[in-house]
Amino acid sequence: MSAVNLEKRRSFDQIAWNAMRYSGVLLIFLAFGHVLLQDVIVGVHRIDLDYVAMRWANWGWRMYDLFLLAFAFAHGMNGVRQVLSDFVHQERHMRAVNVALLVVWLVVTLMGAAAIFGGVRPVQ
């Protein structure tokens, strides 16, 4: 095992520890609201391109989705990092895990954000 910069490590993990809790409180509203609306009130059988276009015609809902995207996915990916750190004990391997998760998080978040800003495009 290589030397670990404990000072730096601890402060990042402390921030992450707090971020998991505060983002969680925010996600109660964002995620519960979204799931109750989409799964329970509307239901998958009424979701189609027109439905999404209708919702995203309202910038308020676009911002809601953007916050959900930013907070839920960052929280979830950091959660995955936490779980994996219980299994991966070598600093070198953990660094590879962190880089891989960071790349997945960045690519998927950018895709989601592009869709929210780009909106629904007409079928060719």
Next chain:
Amino acid sequence: MSRLKTALGGYAGYQGREGHLAFLLHRVTGLGTVLFLTIHIVDTALVYFRPELYMDAVALYRSTLFGIGEVFLVFCVFYHGINGLRIAAFDLFLKKNWQIQTARSSVRWTLGLTLLLWLPATVIMVRNLLIHNFGLFGG
């Protein structure tokens, strides 16, 4: 691999009653939700990148298999959220509630509250599934 065995063996063999159950469920439901969410962000992004494919993704969500999965997903989100709120509240403002008896009863409250939200949601989702996929209730 022995690390994996040690960690998984600990998950299974540790006898921590309510706290142990709460931890395992929190982990499994969190991982389940983030797995779904990753796929869900990409399939929603189809509306912009490949709109002609979006309905194929939605068709999967409308299948009976996914309809059942959806019921579990909603459980995952509800349980993980309520339990997460319990963890956050105790860690940030109510540290003394980690005392063993209070912590145990709070897990039972968490499970109760989860069921209270989840059961009515399940009735509605299953009803939708029966209407659209099985033609029941005049569907």
